[in-house]
Structure formats: structure tokens, C-alpha cells
Amino acid sequence: MSSLPTYETLKLSQPKPHVTLVELNRSSKLNAMNKQLFDELKVCFEQLNTEKSCRAIVLTGSGKAFSTGIDVKYLSGVSVNELGEIDDVARKALHVRRMIQSTQASLRSVDKCEKPVIAAIHGHCIGAGVDLSACCDIRYSARDTTFSIKEVDIGLAADVGTLQILPKSITNHSIFRELVYTSRTFNSDEAQQIGLIGRIFDTREAVLEAAISLASVIARKSPVAVQGSKINLNYARDHTVDDNFLFASAWNSSMLMTEDIIKGVMASAVSKDKSNKDAISEIKFEDI
Numbered sequence: 001m002s003s004l005p006t007y008e009t010l011k012l013s014q015p016k017p018h019v020t021l022v023e024l025n026r027s028s029k030l031n032a033m034n035k036q037l038f039d040e041l042k043v044c045f046e047q048l049n050t051e052k053s054c055r056a057i058v059l060t061g062s063g064k065a066f067s068t069g070i071d072v073k074y075l076s077g078v079s080v081n082e083l084g085e086i087d088d089v090a091r092k093a094l095h096v097r098r099m100i101q102s103t104q105a106s107l108r109s110v111d112k113c114e115k116p117v118i119a120a121i122h123g124h125c126i127g128a129g130v131d132l133s134a135c136c137d138i139r140y141s142a143r144d145t146t147f148s149i150k151e152v153d154i155g156l157a158a159d160v161g162t163l164q165i166l167p168k169s170i171t172n173h174s175i176f177r178e179l180v181y182t183s184r185t186f187n188s189d190e191a192q193q194i195g196l197i198g199r200i201f202d203t204r205e206a207v208l209e210a211a212i213s214l215a216s217v218i219a220r221k222s223p224v225a226v227q228g229s230k231i232n233l234n235y236a237r238d239h240t241v242d243d244n245f246l247f248a249s250a251w252n253s254s255m256l257m258t259e260d261i262i263k264g265v266m267a268s269a270v271s272k273d274k275s276n277k278d279a280i281s282e283i284k285f286e287d288i
């Protein structure tokens with residue numbers, strides 16, 4: 001990226017080559033998500049999707065929390081002000097449907113981004129904060145994080161990620177459903193037990209450092225292989241096994257022609273030589 005795009009509710013930086021750090025930037029509101037943040041998030045991830053200098057992304061919250069979910073003032077503004085001006089029930093419903101679909105598209109842009117996204121979570125991860133983390137590939141958390149799938153407590157079924165994506169990756173559905181139906185607060189250990197969190201770190205600094213370091217390892221791999229893997233993983237999540245094999249054969253029938261394979265195979269051969277163990281990590285892959 002020649003210069004990083006600027007947003008009001010997001011802060012972008014490049015802590016390592018080919019790694020983009022995206023920070024939710026409403027720390028005074030514990031990164032509660034309003035319309036502007038939803039809109040900017042979508043623009044940001046669609047832009048990163050095609051940005052050559054970005055190969056892996058770390059998503060975190062600035063200040064004390066990852067995110068406390070939807071901005072409740074924004075939500076009540078929609079239900080009181082915007083709907084108050086519409087009389088007809090069908091038109092009210094279509095207005096709300098549009099708002100839900102626009103919010104879904106915002107968070108889904110993280111899932112659809114072909115670069116791996118690592119969530120570095122700390123402080124609070126509540127409601128839409130969990131939905132947002134559900135759209136990430138990998139979730140690391142600080143030990144002190146408090147989680148809550150809060151939607152039931154505010155009278156709704158979560159509709160922007162948690163109930164749509166997490167059932168595909170969660171490992172303990174019994175506890176997951178308990179957390180959904182009760183909105184009770186849970187900690188990082190429990191989040192890890194159900195498969196929501198991959199790794200736990202002692203401090204916010206440690207979780208961010210680990211996420212950036214992981215992103216940097218991924219960013220040094222072949223972008224053809226990494227992005228192809230994400231595309232295949234997301235496809236496999238959403239289709240049958242037969243479809244997945246067919247998709248992979250079609251995908252690799254062209255991708256196997258990449259020069260990255262020749263580079264990788266040659267470096268593997270060289271790295272068998274004990275004096276040149278780092279040959280693989282030293283390969284320079286061209287941007288895509």
C-alpha cells in the first residue's frame with residue numbers, strides 16, 4: 001500500500017511486511033459498532049481483499065475492549081426514529097430487512113476477504129463483537145476477556161454471524177447453545193473449551209504480539225497457496241464433501257501451474273541440508 005487509507009472508526013497500520021493491523025477505533029465507546037463503523041468496515045475489508053501489499057490481517061479493538069457489540073444508541077435510533085416515520089407494516093419490515101442485510105454484509109466482508117484474518121481479542125467481546133470474531137479465521141484472546149452472546153438479553157436472535165457461522169466450527173454445541181439461550185458472561189477458558197478461541201495469552205499486549213507474529217509467518221508463505229486455502233476452506237464449510245472435492249480439482253487445475261510450487265519444492269530440498277534450515281522461510285513470493 002503506498003499510503004494506508006484513513007477511516008474515522010478504524011485505524012490501519014502495517015506492523016510487519018505484508019501484515020495489516022485493523023483496529024476498531026471507538027475506544028471511548030468500547031468499540032461499540034455504529035452505522036459508520038459497519039460501513040467503514042465493509043469498505044476497508046473489500047479494499048484489503050485486493051490490496052497486493054496485504055497478505056494477512058490482524059483485527060483488534062483499540063483501548064480497553066475488542067468490542068461491546070452494536071451501539072445501543074444506534075439500534076434504538078433505528079427502532080424509534082427511523083421506524084417511527086413509517087406507517088405501513090410491510091414498509092417497516094423492508095426497512096429493517098435492508099438494515100439487517102447491510103450489517104450482515106459489513107461483518108461478512110471479513111469472512112469473504114480472501115486474506116486470513118486473525119482476531120486479537122481482549123477486555124470485552126459482547127454481542128456483535130462475538131459475531132465479528134465469528135467472521136475471522138483465527139481467534140486469539142487475552143485471559144481477562146469477558147464474552148457474552150448478548151442478543152437474547154436484548155430480545156433478539158443473533159443475525160450477523162454468531163448463529164450463522166459459529167455452529168460450523170464450534171466443538172461443544174451443548175455449552176454453545178447454553179451460552180446463546182442465556183446470554184451469560186463467559187471467560188476465555190470456556191471460550192476455548194467450546195472451540196471459539198484458539199489460544200489464550202496473559203495480557204492484551206501478548207495477544208496482539210502473538211497475532212501479529214502469526215500473521216507475519218502466514219504473510220511469508222505463498223499468497224497463492226494461503227489465499228487458495230482460505231477460499232477452499234470457506235467453500236468446504238458451506239458445501240457438501242462431493243462439491244468440495246469437485247471445487248478443489250477445478251481450483252487446483254489452474255493454481256498448480258504457479259511458480260510458487262517450484263520455489264517451494266526447491267527450497268524444501270535445500271532445507272534438508274542442515275546448514276540451510278531457513279530456506280523455506282527465505283523464499284520471496286510475488287504479490288498477487
Ligand SMILES: CCC/C=C/C=C/C(=O)SCCNC(=O)CCNC(=O)[C@H](O)C(C)(C)COP(=O)(O)OP(=O)(O)OC[C@H]1O[C@@H](n2cnc3c(N)ncnc32)[C@H](O)[C@@H]1OP(=O)(O)O
Pocket residue numbers: 028029030032033068069070071072073099100103124126127128129150151154159160
Ligand atoms: C442488524 C444488527 C443486529 C445486531 C445486533 C447486535 C446485538 C448486540 O451487540 S447485543 C450487545 C449490546 N451491548 C451491550 O449490551 C453492552 C453494553 N455495555 C455495557 O454493558 C458496559 O459498557 C460494559 C459492562 C461492557 C463495560 O462497562 P464499563 O463500566 O467498564 O464501561 P462503560 O462506562 O459502561 O462504557 C464506557 C462508554 O462506552 C459506552 N458503551 C459501551 N458499550 C456500548 C454499546 N454497546 N453501545 C453504546 N455505547 C456503549 C458507554 O455508554 C460509555 O459511554 P459514555 O457514557 O459516553 O462514557
